[in-house]
Amino acid sequence: MAEVTFKIYRYKPGAIDPPRYDTFRVDVEAHETVLDILERLRLDDPTLTYRHSCHHGSCGTCGMVVNGKEVLACVTRVLELGTDTVVVEPLHHFPLVSDLVVDMTPFFEKYEPVGMPYIRESEYIPEGQPSEEVGTYVRFESCLECGLCLSACPVVGTDPEYLGPAALAAAARVVQEPRGQDVASVFQMVDTEQGCWRCHAAMECSEVCPNDVDPGGMIMFLRRELLTGKAHSGGKR
Ligand code: SF4
Ligand code: SF4
């Protein structure tokens, strides 16, 4: 057990505006996570808002910036951070809704057009005839859709048109395992100034990704594929 100071970003349009940091002294036990502490604080202040669902690092909804780094709050143990003061802020580069809650719309606007089928080829059983709804789900199977990579990416912060690490990683998976998707159109989508050529390859996205998607590495894969393809087709893809 140790006493830790929490500084929590607060913002509510019309109520807490401009933003401020609220400070709390909290006794923290070894097993407690940042999300555990937020839930405890919320018992005293029900207006404190944040997102969460699963509590075990699989839904991707509790992304936030803790001590300057993008993390999933539900799997980030407070005492393992090793600081007496813990600063908790919303993800960067997303519209802010309230306190630690951001609007994820820009994430899905970039991500969904890639068209990642949910079912991997290795798991696909044609005679199983999945229901129509399953057929329409699209996601990159390793990606939690948490948005940590977009928050960490300096290019996303300066260029809202940039496709961004998560969508580019999903595009790379379509190239690696198309599962019936139109690979040519995916190449067309990423082979642009705002696609994989916009990345400056400093790999902040891969550093914060909680599920080893390695979006930066996937972007480099796309570039290699494009360059190799062009070399083989006389400059055209
Ligand atoms: S490697 Fe590319 S996508 Fe990843 S953080 Fe850097 S600029 Fe953004
Ligand atoms: S690529 Fe990683 S960091 Fe980015 S949204 Fe997916 S799981 Fe989160």
Ligand code: FES
């Ligand atoms: S609550 Fe689901 S990943 Fe944190």
